[in-house]
Amino acid sequence: MARATIPSNGEAHEAILSTMRGMRDGDADWKHGRTWSLVYYAGEAHHELLQRAHDMFFAENALNPMAFKSLKRMEAEVVQMTASMLHAPDDACGTMTTGGTESLLMAVKAMRDRAAERGPKTSKPNVVAPKTAHPALDKAGHYFGLEIRKAPVGPDMRANVSAMKKLIDKNTVLLFASAPQYPHGVIDPIDEIGRVALSRGIPFHVDSCIGGFVLPWVERLGYPIPAFDFRVPGVTSMSADLHKYGFAVKGASVIVYRDISYLEHQFFLETEFPGGIYASPSMTGTRGGGPIAAAWASLKAVGEDGFIEHTRKAMEAARLLQEGIRSIPELVVVGPPDATLVAWGAKDRAVDVYAVADRLEDAGWSADRQQHPATVHHTVTSNHLPVIDEYISDLRDAVAFVKAHPELADRGNAAMYGMMAKVPFRGMVRQGVMNVMRNMYGANALEFDPSKLQGNTVMDKVMEKVGPTLNKVFDRVEALKERLK
Ligand SMILES: Cc1ncc(COP(=O)(O)O)c(C=O)c1O
Structure with a gap:
């Protein structure tokens, strides 16, 4: 396939837009609730407001708050609205970032630098977290040179605090837990970890990236929600997407x-740049005005009443989804009863979870496959309420x-x-995934079909030859392990 080049003559706007419309043909149908993650849709009127707010500020740049006071004000108000929602004290402060990953990167980097300033120096600072922490935490460790120590979780998938305690040492710069964690929608014991954080004098980050804008309303609706925010004294930072x-x-x-005193360690300052004194609050330099403006508009437009209504519908959809899953004798719900994140797995080996996921995709649903244990994940929103019956029937x-x-x-x-998921040689899995990435982003990226896990040379070859036999062997090993437990 020929490599794409910039056209020698600029093309007509209408022709460009029409090509782009065509490109969407194979995309997931999020508007009608066929995806269970990636897009959070609050209806057409809200969608249009977001587009207009984004459009109004799409050219502006929050890199220089002096030039764009509008963005500075909107960012400050968004941070304060979020802080109030999470019951942060009056002194609380923060920044907007480009997403959950950047928020976690910043939390880790800031606490690494805080610890370094307060000494004693260590060449290998660490963060202690449960195994269910989002991989953005591992990314932070990888980027910023920290060891991420993961403690096992209990049978209910909640962080095991005694296991976490055992991993803490003098080089621990941050404790980390989630409210809730992504895979099963479980809220970690924030209160208990907060007490450990206070007694050891270690900062504690609560990752509420996925839950930050839903748990407060779940609580307001009267569901029993354990303490998860700044009301827990040991919590020093939180992220909410x-x-x-x-x-x-x-x-x-x-x-x-x-x-x-925590936030200041997130900042980056360079005073000797010939281009002028440079001060940046987070990872990126240039910061688009569109997402800041649209976020401000979103909070203003939805309001507490709107959030409560969306949450009521999402919880109802999640309840119906759980009820439907439980009505299928071969399946189990993995996770708590009252959560907008729902995962199902198989009761036994008579049904292969990943084969069911393939069938669901054939029926037009996108399926988010998880491992250890094999489950399919759903991030349920108000937009899913009308499609639950159809989904359960297809399931x-x-x-x-x-x-x-x-x-x-x-x-x-x-x-x-x-x-x-099963192969015990995790290095081989890494290599396989790396090959997929090479093909997806390499020089032949245009030839890569993302709907197939193709071109994964080592794994492909192994699968072709011995896949079915190996799968059976691994199944037997797992069954044996379960029996020995
Ligand atoms: C608990 C949690 N933390 C962090 C992230 C990362 O967020 P993002 O994909 O916006 O970078 C996610 C994403 O789903 C999440 O669920």
Whole structure:
């Protein structure tokens, strides 16, 4: 395939827009609730408001708050609205970032630098977290040179605080937990970890990236929610993503700190640059005005009443989803009863979860596959309420079909995901994923079909030859391990 080049003559705007409309044909249908993550849709009127707010400020740059006082004001108000929602004290402060990942990167970098300033120096600072912490934490460790120590979780998937305590030492610069964690929607014992943080004098970050803009309203609706925010004294920082349940435009999250003595370590200053004194609050330099403006507009437009109503519908949809899953005898719900994040797995090996996921995709649903244990994940929003019945009916059919055709577990994506989850040689899995990335982003990126896990040379070859047999061997090993427990 020829490499793309900039056209020698600029093209007509209408022709460009029409090509782009065509490109969307194969994309996931998020508007009608067919995706269970990636897009948070609060209806057409809100969608149009976001577009208009984003448009109004799309050219502005929050890199220089002196030039764009409008953006500075909107960012400060978004941070304060978020801080109030999370019951942060009056001294709380923070910044907007481009998303959950940047918020976590900043929390880790800031606490590393805070610890370094307060000495004693260490060459290998560490963060202690439960195993269910989002990989953005590992990314932070990788980028900024910290060791991320992951403690096992309990059978209910909640952080095991005694296991976390054992990993803490003098080089621990941050404790980390989630409210809730992404895979199963479980809220970690924030209160208990907060007490450990206080007694050891270690900062504590609560990752509420996915839950920040939903848990406060779940609580207001009267569901029993354990303490998860700044009301817990040991909590020193929290992240909450506007571009998730805040129904904002992508590229918007908030990080809030208990006070400026934490936030100041997030800043980057360079005073000797010939281009002028440079001061930046977060990872990026140039910061688009669009996401800031749209986030501000979103919070103003939805309001507390709107958030409560969206949350009521999302909780109802999640309840119906759980009820539907439980009505399928082969499946189990993994996670707590009252949560907008719902995961299901199989009761036993008679049904292969990944083969069911393949069938669901054939029926037009996008399926978010998880591992350890094999489950399918749903981030439920108000937009899903009208489609739950249809989904459950398709899920029931998919389960029946896979049960009747167990060989599907050894084919296509199911075989690949199964193998990736089970293979004990994790280095081989890494290499396989790296090959996929090389193909997806390499010089032949245009030839890569993202709907197939193709071109993953080592894994492909192994799968072709011995995949089905290996899958059975791994299944036996797992069954044996379960029996020995
Ligand atoms: C708990 C949690 N933390 C962090 C992130 C990362 O957020 P983002 O994808 O916006 O970078 C996510 C994303 O789903 C999440 O669920």
